[in-house]
Amino acid sequence: xxxxxxxxxxxxxxxxxxxxxxxxxxxxxxxxxxxxxxxxxxxxxxxxxxxxxxxxxxxxxxxxxxxxxxxxxxxxxxxxxxxxxxxxxxxxxxxxxxxxxxxxxxxxxxxxxxxxxxxxxxxxxxxxxxxxxxxxxxxxxxxxxxxxxxxxxxxxxxxxxxxxxxxxxxxxxxxxxxxxxxxxxxxxxxxxxxxxxxxxxxxxxxxxxxxxxxxxxxxxxxxxxxxxxxxxxxxxxxxxxxxxxxxxxxxxxxxxxxxxxxxxxxxxxxxxxxx
Numbered sequence: 595x596x597x598x599x600x601x602x603x604x605x606x607x608x609x610x611x612x613x614x615x616x617x618x619x620x621x622x623x624x625x626x627x628x629x630x631x632x633x634x635x636x637x638x639x640x641x642x643x644x645x646x647x648x649x650x651x652x653x654x655x656x657x658x659x660x661x662x663x664x665x666x667x668x669x670x671x672x673x674x675x676x677x678x679x680x681x682x683x684x685x686x687x688x689x690x691x692x693x694x695x696x697x698x699x700x701x702x703x704x705x706x707x708x709x710x711x712x713x714x715x716x717x718x719x720x721x722x723x724x725x726x727x728x729x730x731x732x733x734x735x736x737x738x739x740x741x742x743x744x745x746x747x748x749x750x751x752x753x754x755x756x757x758x759x760x761x762x763x764x765x766x767x768x769x770x771x772x773x774x775x776x777x778x779x780x781x782x783x784x785x786x787x788x789x790x791x792x793x794x795x796x797x798x799x800x801x802x803x804x805x806x807x808x809x810x811x812x813x814x815x816x817x818x819x820x821x822x823x824x825x826x827x828x829x830x831x832x833x834x835x836x837x838x839x840x841x842x843x844x845x846x847x848x849x850x851x852x853x854x855x856x857x858x859x860x861x862x863x864x865x866x867x868x869x
Contacts, residue, residue, distance in 0.1 A: 607835065609729040610721040610788060614827050616736025617785040618845075621794075622801035622823030623743055624778050626816050627754050629802040636673060636775075638795035639688035640782045643669040645791035646699030648716045653706035658716070659731065662783045669695075670775035696791075719790030719842035721834065728787055735784045739777050746770065751812060793842040797823060800849035807856035822852055 621637075628634045644662045651661035673687055703713045714720075743750070752760035753770045761767045778798070785794045805818035830845030837844075 605726070606721060606724055609724040609726060610831065610841070611828075613724060613729040613732030613736075613784075614788055614831065615824055616733050616740075617781060617788070618797050618823045618827040619820050620736050620739040620743075620777070620781050621785060621797045622819040623816060624739075624774065624781060625798035625800075625802040626805070626812075626819050627750060627774055628778065629799060629806070630754050634799045634802075635688045635795070636670070636778060637782055637798035639673060639692035640666050640670055640779055641786060641791045641794045642692035642699075643695040644783045644786050644794075645716055646695035646697075646702075648786070648791075649699035649703045649713060652713065652716075653702050659783065662786075663780060666779040666783050667776055670779040671772065674771060674775050715790075716786055717791050718840065719786070719788050719793060721788060721831070721841045724788055732784050732787075735780055739781065742773070742777065746773065750774065755812075789842040789845065793846050796846045796849060797827070800846070800853055801826070804849070804853040804856050807853070807860040822849075826852055 625634065625637070628636055644666050647662040647665040648658040651658040654661075669691060673691060749760075749765055749770050750773075752763075752765050753767050753774075757767045781798075782794055785797070789797060801819040801823035802815070804822050805815045809815045809818050826848040827845055830848040831841060833839050833844040833848070834841040
């Protein structure tokens with residue numbers, strides 16, 4: 595208890611917990627839709643674009659969020675358009691854009707500021723990098739995304755499972771697809787500060803996949819994914835703080851552990867009873 599009280603006396607721990615819980619929750623909810631639409635790699639592609647734009651912003655002496663948010667939103671629209679209407683399949687388009695953006699970011703960083711602490715924090719994440727302003731932005735974004743998610747829950751549900759039927763009953767499918775892309779882009783950019791560009795996509799994908807191991811109804815999958823994401827974040831943060839491990843990597847490993855555990859539960863439930 596003494597160690598816990600000492601940790602909470604540090605402002606960066608409070609900032610990381612407040613911002614991280616919000617981002618983890620939003621990422622998991624959006625991840626359910628992306629996984630069901632078989633577009634879960636969108637988060638990975640956008641995270642690399644976010645890193646590339648952040649590296650360029652730092653080299654130009656501009657606040658990274660001012661550059662990264664509009665660039666990543668534009669990339670999200672581009673990837674969705676290409677995957678639906680272009681000659682390049684969605685996964686191939688994401689691989690092309692993500693690898694190119696990451697390479698550009700590394701080159702720009704190397705030729706200008708170098709691979710310094712700021713660049714490394716955006717690539718690998720760092721709880722020490724979370725400032726008061728970063729936390730305010732993260733919490734504000736999380737609240738906004740959650741409100742929009744609740745408000746348009748039914749429409750997002752309809753467009754996720756049957757776009758043709760949703761369009762037939764008057765749902766503006768293209769608009770809600772764009773909304774999902776924007777929310778994912780903003781979540782990736784804001785969460786990159788703590789999780790890192792290389793790991794942020796994991797908190798989008800893992801909770802949804804884990805929840806689907808044991809839940810079959812859509813609503814229960816969404817709720818379970820949100821709970822698992824927050825739990826994994828808190829446990830991962832505890833490992834990071836008490837064992838001096840990287841925060842982003844610790845959170846990913848905990849998510850992996852939950853996925854394997856719930857996969858084992860699913861296997862045991864399906865196993866025929868031989869008694």
